[in-house]
Amino acid sequence: MALAELVPHLPTGAGWWYEIKLDGHRTVLWRLAETVRLQARSGRDVTANWMDLAVPGMTLPPGVVLDGEAVIVVDGRISFGAVQSRAASTPARARKLAEAHPALFIVWDVLALPTGDVRGRPYVERRALMLDVLAGLPSPSPIQAVSATDDREVAQAWYESLVDTGVEGVVAKLGTSPYRAARSSSWKKVRHAETVDAEVVGFTGSAARPRNVAVRLPDGRTALSQRLGAPLAALVASYLATAGRTGRGRTAAGDPYTGVAPGLTVEVLAGTTRHPVVTVTRLR
Template sequence: MEFPTKVALAQAVPALPEGPGWWYEPKYDGHRTVLRRTDETVVLYARSGRVVTQHWMDLAVAGMELRPGTVLDGEAVIWRNGRLDFAAAQSRAASSMTRARALATRYPASYACWDVLQHPDPAIGDCRNRPYTERRALLLELLADVGPPVQVTPATDDRDVAVLWYDALREQGIEGIVCKRGGAGYPSGQRRWLKVRHADTVDALVLGFTGPRLRPHHLVLAVGDEGGPARVSARLEPVLAARVGEALSSAAVVGERRAEGEPYTRVETDLVVEVLAGSGRHGTLTVIRMR
């Protein structure tokens, strides 16, 4: 495998698909992370491919229990009081190394793993072309003797069970269900998985901001795919602006750019926010929260 590798993505749909061959998993509210166990260490990658090991050192240490040559796909999450805390996870992902270590002590992370991309057995190796059900079996075997914080996410091929999860797990911060074809390979860089979320929102990658960094006025966003056009959001609510500012506090500044005729500060970050679906069709994008 080449690193960083492109992760599979999901397309939003209004309802769970029906029919044979579908598998369903809870959709976590955290930070998408690829975990790679090398011969000597563990390397963690964000969805963009950026190395983020220093932000999740507790998971890197836990990953040393894996066999060298293992590459997993999953979500770095933080549980607080029995519920997923996406703001805490995003703060970890956007913090400095020193602050990330302090946050890890207060709010340790867990790794919800749903796929194996590379198996440590050379006879198996790159798993991405194997069917989901086969990769799932390999994943369960690999992590059978590995305890928390690295854990396999639940999965079912029973749509009725998935519907129960969709309703019952919402109180724990599970934001929906991801649906995958049991006979399909791992769709690197493609939106072939489906996702059903409670909120009628879409994801947007933060490209930059206007105003002061610690309390930005507007965000400049790429909606959907990361290569989308730059769009300017509506003015952020004060509380949200403070949270976004904290997440952007250590982001590297690329320079000054323009979007929709507005000057803004371009930054290098993996910060993702949710915007109201359709809010950008005839006006500015309305940001709801950080992802």
């Protein structure tokens, strides 16, 4: 998946486009020949947790692949807690949660069309193609395009005025940028939360019930997290079920952990990164 570079301010200059950054779960939707598959950022199949998105996804043409965010609105506000609960639920529980609070899939990119891969095309072309695809869906649909503008003042107003609705920030993308499956300086994000992204390099406890995760911080140090709450532990366990092991390791403070292959990123409170134990807020 393409990733944006975290920056303190929105970039300025010609050629930048700005999108609202919503507080949900990064998801890729694959419209296959006979079904729909939803995939989390970790690569895990999460279709069973988001059947209220998979079913309407069947109205897309086969061959379409969309990148976006699964979000849930509760009492007029985007609720990350509701998303986290859904993602950590069993399929049966997820269906009950969907009845009370159905999800939306907010799309910001198209990776493939029935005619083939479009990731190499510029952002402005891909957005036009994405809007054409979504225009063909029945109305109303839970699959919707993210709001975007090429006016920085409008984007700044979004950033300042929409925080109480659950909007996490703003993403800026160069109009000429292709879709690259890596972090790119052509994509930048500004978030309200004072957090940083950290790569999970290990865990303590069992893979089925991890107590803590070991993370590599932006400065290169490794540290253990505080004990994971039940929803976070369940999501981490889902990743660990298929992730390869890399042996034993120790954090910078000397704490032992079981190493795990890269592929999972978590968000940690920036103010805790100075300490041996960090606070994980969510999976990215």
